Amino acid sequence: MPLTRQNYILTQGPLQTTADDFWQMVYEQNTQVVIMLSKVVEKNYIKCHSYFPSKEEPKTRLDLFECEWLGEEVKQHYICRQIRLSPLKSSSTLSTAGTALQDSSTPDQTINKPENAYNQGKSRIIQHLQFVTWPDFGVPQHTDHFLEFLEHVRRINRTNSSAQIVTSQNHILESREDKSPATDDNVQPPIVCHCSAGIGRTGTYVIVDTILTILEQRRNGNIDGQELPTPTTTVNLVENEIESAPNNISEPEDHQKLAETQVENESNKEATLKEPEDSETKSKRKKIKQKGEPTAELKHAPRELEPLDDIVSDMVVFIRKHRMGLIQTPSQLRFCWKAIVDWIKKEEQREAQESLFLETEKKKSRNSEPTSSSSIVDTKNNSNTSLEKGEGQADEATT
Numbered sequence: 001m002p003l004t005r006q007n008y009i010l011t012q013g014p015l016q017t018t019a020d021d022f023w024q025m026v027y028e029q030n031t032q033v034v035i036m037l038s039k040v041v042e043k044n045y046i047k048c049h050s051y052f053p054s055k056e057e058p059k060t061r062l063d064l065f066e067c068e069w070l071g072e073e074v075k076q077h078y079i080c081r082q083i084r085l086s087p088l089k090s091s092s093t094l095s096t097a098g099t100a101l102q103d104s105s106t107p108d109q110t111i112n113k114p115e116n117a118y119n120q121g122k123s124r125i126i127q128h129l130q131f132v133t134w135p136d137f138g139v140p141q142h143t144d145h146f147l148e149f150l151e152h153v154r155r156i157n158r159t160n161s162s163a164q165i166v167t168s169q170n171h172i173l174e175s176r177e178d179k180s181p182a183t184d185d186n187v188q189p190p191i192v193c194h195c196s197a198g199i200g201r202t203g204t205y206v207i208v209d210t211i212l213t214i215l216e217q218r219r220n221g222n223i224d225g226q227e228l229p230t231p232t233t234t235v236n237l238v239e240n241e242i243e244s245a246p247n248n249i250s251e252p253e254d255h256q257k258l259a260e261t262q263v264e265n266e267s268n269k270e271a272t273l274k275e276p277e278d279s280e281t282k283s284k285r286k287k288i289k290q291k292g293e294p295t296a297e298l299k300h301a302p303r304e305l306e307p308l309d310d311i312v313s314d315m316v317v318f319i320r321k322h323r324m325g326l327i328q329t330p331s332q333l334r335f336c337w338k339a340i341v342d343w344i345k346k347e348e349q350r351e352a353q354e355s356l357f358l359e360t361e362k363k364k365s366r367n368s369e370p371t372s373s374s375s376i377v378d379t380k381n382n383s384n385t386s387l388e389k390g391e392g393q394a395d396e397a398t399t
Contacts (some may be wrong), residue, residue, distance in 0.1 A: 001210045002318065004217065006157075007190040008206055010323050012198035013038060013048030020062040022051060026126065027065065027085060030189040032160045035153060036130040037195040037205060047136065047196040052083060052128055064089055070125070077133045077145040080152065086123035127156050134201055137328060139335035143342045146335075150209060153191075161188055203326025207315055208339045214311065215344070312336065 001007065009029065013036075014022040026034060038047045053060045053069035060067040070082040131149050133140060140146045195201035316333075319326050327333055 001206075001213075002315075004210060004213045005188055006210070006213060007188065009190045009192045010198055010202050010206065010319075010326070011192065011194045013194050013196050014051040016049045019049055019051040020064055023062065023065045023067065023085060026192055027087065027124065029192075031192050032124070032127060032189055033153065033157055033191045034126055034128045035191060035193040035205065036128065037134050037193070037201040038136065039130075039132055042136055042196075048194075052081065054081075061088075075148075075152075077140070078129060078131045078149045078152070080156075081128040081130070083126045083128050084123050085126050087121055127160070129153055129156070134195075136196060137200060139204070139331050143335070143339045146208075146339055147343055147346075150205070150212075154209075157188075157191065197325075199323065199325040200328035200332055203316075203319060203323075203328075204332045204336055206319065207312065207327065207336050210315060211312060211336075211340055212343055215340075312340070 009025070009031070011022070025031075036048070036052075040046065040048050040050050051060070053067045055069060055072065058069040064087060066086045066088055068084040068086070070084055072082070073080040129149070129152065131140075131146075133145065193202050193205060316327060327336070
């Protein structure tokens with residue numbers, strides 16, 4: 001995804017006939033996290049094949065792989081499973097060169113090179129996280145539930161990334177010794193994310209996760225040295241956008257028209273950028289901006305820090321170029337805004353609490369310093385008094 005080092009594979013829920021292909025993709029792309037945003041059965045309809053092992057059926061054997069259930073953690077709104085994925089056939093039967101995933105921001109650059117001999121044929125631990133309270137064509141009841149799930153996924157992904165860095169460093173040393181080329185470790189393995197059709201709930205999750213990652217990186221100064229706008233102004237922007245989100249999209253044709261319009265607007269933006277800007281053009285753009293209409297922004301890196309509403313809109317257009325129909329309903333789009341706003345507010349509260357704690361600790365430290373100093377002075381005075389008394393007694397004895 002743009003401005004982040006995280007990549008995703010967005011797909012529909014595996015069918016009974018495609019479960020083997022699904023796990024082969026997971027294995028070939030070095031994926032360590034699989035996100036499932038649907039149930040197997042919803043409203044008496046099968047939404048996805050039960051392609052993963054469970055406590056009741058701990059082993060699932062396919063043509064190329066065996067999946068073994070290692071354990072799970074059941075939360076109120078999601079389930080975290082650990083699965084061991086083991087290839088059954090030799091590594092030569094697993095195609096690796098033909099399905100290399102491409103980085104979405106640079107289509108000519110593969111983010112996962114073919115498997116090296118040092119890890120071919122080995123079993124891998126996959127973290128399978130399933131959100132179970134997200135209705136089809138709908139949104140979770142509360143953003144808190146969704147953000148809790150998203151944060152859990154991020155913690156696991158960070159842990160895996162840290163472990164991967166250590167492994168990569170060791171592999172680089174091995175590569176130097178045997179003079180074999182090392183893999184590209186600058187990009188994390190892709191996260192596989194799916195629901196039923198792989199567009200509505202999947203698109204909503206990826207948009208929110210990507211935007212929050214961008215906000216975190218900009219706040220920490222990790223993107224082109226840019227800083228995040230103040231949280232208050234960002235919240236106001238997004239809350240206004242929630243109120244003005246489209247409500248008149250109901251038919252599939254409407255979604256298609258909306259997507260085509262967004263792509264057309266994107267093309268118009270690029271065409272506008274190529275034209276030279278004289279003083280009259282700049283004046284017109286300034287008037288348009290004052291009216292609240294979108295302005296053309298430069299689309300290449302390093303890009304200027306733009307309002308959050310532009311970032312979200314651009315991100316929706318971007319992912320729809322790669323997978324049409326992502327984010328199906330207006331309620332899902334509004335949920336994206338609301339989840340981002342609630343996350344920002346929580347970050348504000350957390351930072352305020354941390355500041356208050358640090359200030360309290362400083363006050364305690366300042367209050368304790370005079371006490372310590374006075375006790376030291378008292379100790380010195382007592383020592384001097386004792387010394388004087390001792391000298392006086394010695395003089396009397398001498399006399």
